[in-house]
Amino acid sequence: MRPAASVLLLTTLTGFGYGLLAWLGVYAALGLLPATRWFAIGAIALALLLASFGLVSSTLHLGRKERAWRAFSQWRSSWLSREGVAAVLTYPIAIAFAAAIHRDGAGVMVRLLGAAAAAAALITVYCTSMIYASLKPIRQWHNAHTAPDYLIYAAFSGAVLLALLNAAVFGTPRVTAAVAVAAAAVALLAKRAYWRHIDAQTPLATLASAIGLPKGSEVKPLDAPHFTENYVLREMGFTIGRRHAVKLRRISLIVGFAAPLGLSLLATLSLLPLAATAAALACAALGLLTERWLFFAEATHVSALYYGRRI
Amino acid sequence: MTMLPKTVPGAKKLGLVIDLDTCVGCHACAVSCKEWNTGGEAGILPDYDKYGPEPDGVWFNRIHSYESSEGGACRTVNLPRSCLHCEDALCVTVCPTGASYKRAEDGIVLIDTDICIGCKLCSWACPYGARELDEEAGVMRKCTLCIDRIHNEDLPQAEREPACVATCPSRARHFGDLADPQSKVSQLVKQRGGVDLLAELGYRPTNKYLPPRKAAIPTGPREAPTRAASGIGGALLRLLDRALSR
Numbered sequence: 001m002r003p004a005a006s007v008l009l010l011t012t013l014t015g016f017g018y019g020l021l022a023w024l025g026v027y028a029a030l031g032l033l034p035a036t037r038w039f040a041i042g043a044i045a046l047a048l049l050l051a052s053f054g055l056v057s058s059t060l061h062l063g064r065k066e067r068a069w070r071a072f073s074q075w076r077s078s079w080l081s082r083e084g085v086a087a088v089l090t091y092p093i094a095i096a097f098a099a100a101i102h103r104d105g106a107g108v109m110v111r112l113l114g115a116a117a118a119a120a121a122l123i124t125v126y127c128t129s130m131i132y133a134s135l136k137p138i139r140q141w142h143n144a145h146t147a148p149d150y151l152i153y154a155a156f157s158g159a160v161l162l163a164l165l166n167a168a169v170f171g172t173p174r175v176t177a178a179v180a181v182a183a184a185a186v187a188l189l190a191k192r193a194y195w196r197h198i199d200a201q202t203p204l205a206t207l208a209s210a211i212g213l214p215k216g217s218e219v220k221p222l223d224a225p226h227f228t229e230n231y232v233l234r235e236m237g238f239t240i241g242r243r244h245a246v247k248l249r250r251i252s253l254i255v256g257f258a259a260p261l262g263l264s265l266l267a268t269l270s271l272l273p274l275a276a277t278a279a280a281l282a283c284a285a286l287g288l289l290t291e292r293w294l295f296f297a298e299a300t301h302v303s304a305l306y307y308g309r310r311i
Numbered sequence: 312m313t314m315l316p317k318t319v320p321g322a323k324k325l326g327l328v329i330d331l332d333t334c335v336g337c338h339a340c341a342v343s344c345k346e347w348n349t350g351g352e353a354g355i356l357p358d359y360d361k362y363g364p365e366p367d368g369v370w371f372n373r374i375h376s377y378e379s380s381e382g383g384a385c386r387t388v389n390l391p392r393s394c395l396h397c398e399d400a401l402c403v404t405v406c407p408t409g410a411s412y413k414r415a416e417d418g419i420v421l422i423d424t425d426i427c428i429g430c431k432l433c434s435w436a437c438p439y440g441a442r443e444l445d446e447e448a449g450v451m452r453k454c455t456l457c458i459d460r461i462h463n464e465d466l467p468q469a470e471r472e473p474a475c476v477a478t479c480p481s482r483a484r485h486f487g488d489l490a491d492p493q494s495k496v497s498q499l500v501k502q503r504g505g506v507d508l509l510a511e512l513g514y515r516p517t518n519k520y521l522p523p524r525k526a527a528i529p530t531g532p533r534e535a536p537t538r539a540a541s542g543i544g545g546a547l548l549r550l551l552d553r554a555l556s557r
Contacts (some may be wrong), residue, residue: 001435063429063449070426071407074313080432081407136401136512137438205438205509211377211390212331212506212520218380222387225341225373228365232440235431302509303440306375306392 001138002238003296010058011128012157012288014087015150017051018121019158021094023179025121028097028106028114032175037105039169043162044098044117048091051124055087079134083127090120125154132295137302139201139311140295145194153288156180156187160260160284163267164277173277177267180280184261191257191291195249198298203311210305221308237304241297248294256287313406315399316415323417324490325456326396326517327476328499332524334483336376336389340475344372344393347457347474357447369443371454372475381525388523391475391484394441394454395508395516396420402433402442411451418490418517419458424450438512461486489517 024043027033033040059068072088074081097113104110129150132141159180163173173180208217241248263280267273300311348371349356358368372393379388396413400420403411410427413420422433422442427450434442434451445452457473460466470477476484487496496519499505505519 061430063431063444063446063451064427067408067426067428070409070428071430074407074409077313077404078407078432080405080430084407131405131432134401134405135435136514137436205511207377208379209511210509211375211388212508212522213379213388214381214522216381219388220378221375222378223336223376225338225370225375225392226367228367230367230373231369231443231446232434235434235444236440301435301440302438302512306390306440 001296001299003293006061008292010054013054015154016157017047019154021047021121022118023158025114025118041098079130086124086127093120140198140299152190156183159183164281167273167277173267180264188257236301252287252290259283323488325417326489328485328496328519330483330521333481334389338374341372343474343478395518398515401436405432405436
């Protein structure tokens, strides 16, 4: 599948935004938010800003951007529509959460609205993941890893970002760096498990079944319909990524997961907390973009079979 | 509305039956489809870089040719590929706007290009590669089963069939109601063992393909002698063959 920049930005930025919002909500629900009220309020604003950038960038690939509002209508069947609805509903909940912090600092309302904001953020990420997980012709997406992985990467992105915010404002990341270490470890294991899973998969169909011939028939493509590339091949027959997949996997694993893990560990031990958490965030962002690029580039679509491509 | 319609008893399931035994791969159906759907009420079906080195465009129907072999028998199989108007059409349910829909009354899958936002998700959901982006209008396009012909009362009855069917010179394409077991198309599917493409993906396509018949004459490797020469002449020929093959 062609990795469009708009979708890479959407999924990565919303991961950081909703991940951050989710952690703020969880800390609030547990009564662990720092007493400095404007810190949490500022962090919520940053989370919404990042998510908004992601959502706006996702509309860039639309053929008719001015009609984007129509995408809210089909939530009964479409995960893309549900994502839009969940994203919009998250705003008032997050704003109410921030307002409660402003008024009470900590209290029952802050705890409740924190839990609600965390839930709304995670539901939005889940809807995004299900857009991919529900597509039957793409074996690398239509599996049990996609949805939990998106939630894990969002939690990881948010944890790394929150550790930096804490280090920058309070001079120490406190417990948030330890949480980032744990989240990075889980994310690293999840990514490795995903790659093992897709490497062990068998193609969903054969060229023989694609053209209705009995199993075991040997079929070779002879003539394609046209001698130039077309929309289906450009969008779904993307093969460039697979050539560099092994190298890119290593880069994303080391830069995106292992490095933030080590750097967050340094911050946990109070060694250069600001520099370590800032570097962790930069690495995580770069690594996650690489990982997301691979998520698309390595995905194969059944329709490419008709053109004799490997799926 | 992107929910799939409930099956209404007695509702039609209009679709195509394509005979892979008689299709000669002439592309006439693709050309005729392009011609019909680039004019009239449907508007244009765009072409890009028309006279340049990389011509490209939207086609509802594309013809592939394959070579298939089964136990030494080799043959060409031509496969016209277009929307199969599936019963479990994932392209419909994933649509966020309601632009992609399946008609309850005849099962035809259509796109309302007035509300489509061109998000491409429906093309990702289709394993047959039947949906293409109209890069000029910014909306998705697909086969309409020539809905503006088959129900068009301004046309004589005989012409109320899809352009691809009307034009096929080898009568490899048939149009009809696949919900009616007595219809010509249903009978063809029954007699000839019509199949679903990519049946294992479970989209339950309405269009069926009639498999090519088994080749009566096995086509072995061309190099093998078809008649074994005998006697002294045969021995000499074999010797010569071996010498020349070195």
